[in-house]
Amino acid sequence: xxxxxxxxxxxxxxxxxxxxxxxxxxxxxxxxxxxxxxxxxxxxxxxxxxxxxxxxxxxxxxxxxxxxxxxxxxxxxxxxxxxxxxxxxxxxxxxxxxxxxxxxxxxxxxxxxxxxxxxxxxxxxxxxxxxxxxxxxxxxxxxxxxxx
Amino acid sequence: xxxxxxxxxxxxxxxxxxxxxxxxxxxxxxxxxxxxxxxxxxxxxxxxxxxxxxxxxxxxxxxxxxxxxxxxxxxxxxxxxxxxxxxxxxxxxxxxxxxxxxxxxxxxxxxx
Numbered sequence: 001x002x003x004x005x006x007x008x009x010x011x012x013x014x015x016x017x018x019x020x021x022x023x024x025x026x027x028x029x030x031x032x033x034x035x036x037x038x039x040x041x042x043x044x045x046x047x048x049x050x051x052x053x054x055x056x057x058x059x060x061x062x063x064x065x066x067x068x069x070x071x072x073x074x075x076x077x078x079x080x081x082x083x084x085x086x087x088x089x090x091x092x093x094x095x096x097x098x099x100x101x102x103x104x105x106x107x108x109x110x111x112x113x114x115x116x117x118x119x120x121x122x123x124x125x126x127x128x129x130x131x132x133x134x135x136x137x138x139x140x141x142x143x144x145x146x147x148x
Numbered sequence: 149x150x151x152x153x154x155x156x157x158x159x160x161x162x163x164x165x166x167x168x169x170x171x172x173x174x175x176x177x178x179x180x181x182x183x184x185x186x187x188x189x190x191x192x193x194x195x196x197x198x199x200x201x202x203x204x205x206x207x208x209x210x211x212x213x214x215x216x217x218x219x220x221x222x223x224x225x226x227x228x229x230x231x232x233x234x235x236x237x238x239x240x241x242x243x244x245x246x247x248x249x250x251x252x253x254x255x256x257x258x259x260x
Contacts, residue, residue: 014249017256018238025234032227039220058207065199069189092183095176099169099204101211 055097055104056119059112062096063089076117077110085109159198167201 063074066089074089085091085106094109149157169177180200184191191199210216244252 013253013257017253018241021234021238021241025231025238028227028231028234032224032231035220035224035227039224054211055207058203061203065203069184069191069196069199070187071189072187088183088187092180095180095183096200096204099173099176099200100207 053108053112053115055100055108055112056115058097058100059093059109059116060119062093063113063116065096066092074113074117077113089113162201162205163194163198167197167205169197169200169204173204 066072066074070089072089074093075087077090078086083106085094090106090109090113093113094104094106097104097109097112177200181196184196213219
C-alpha cells in the first residue's frame, strides 16, 4: 500500500506524456485543416474539366484594390480579342496580372474577373448561411491572409 | 516591438529593397498610374507601390515555383499521416502495463 502514491505519481507523469502526444496529434490535424482552407485556391479539382486559371486569388485582390483606390466597382468585362482591355478596371487587373505572369492575355483577365465576380456573389450567399463561429473563423482567416 | 511597429518596419523594408514596380515593370506600372489618374484615384506613390507590390511580388514569387502546389499537397498528406501515426503510438502506449510505465518514466527522467 505504501507504494501506491509513488505509482500514482509515476502514472500521472506517464499520462502527462500521453496527453502531450494527443495534443501534438490534435495540433497536426488543426494544421492540416488550416492548410486545406488557406490553400484551397491552389487545389485542382479532380475530373476531366479544363484546369482553372491560377490567377483567381490575385484577381480578387486586384478587384479589391481597384475598388479601394477609385471608389468604383469593377464592371463586367467586355471584348476578348484586343491587346488592351476596353474598360479601365479590366485593364487595371490585366496589367496587374501581367506583372505577375507576362503570359496573361486580355481574354485570361476577363475570364478571371468573371470568375472572381461569381465567387464574390456565391460567398455573399454562403456567408448568410454560416453560423457565428464559422463567420468568425472566416474573418480570422481573411485577417491572417491579409497580414501574412 | 508592437504589431503595428513590426508591420511598419516590414513595409519600409519592402519599399526600400523589394517593391520597385516602376523599375521592374516600367510599361505596366506607367499604364496603371495613367489609369488611376484617369479614374481620379488619389494615392501616394509609396502607398501604391506597397499595395500593388503586396499582390504582384507575392503571387509572382509563388508562381515562379513550379513545385509549390505539389509541396502543399505533400505537406497536407504528411500532416494527416503523422497525426494518425501519433494516435496509433498513443493507443499502443495506453496498453503498456503500470510496471513498464513506471520504469519507462524513470528512464525518460534519467535522460538529460
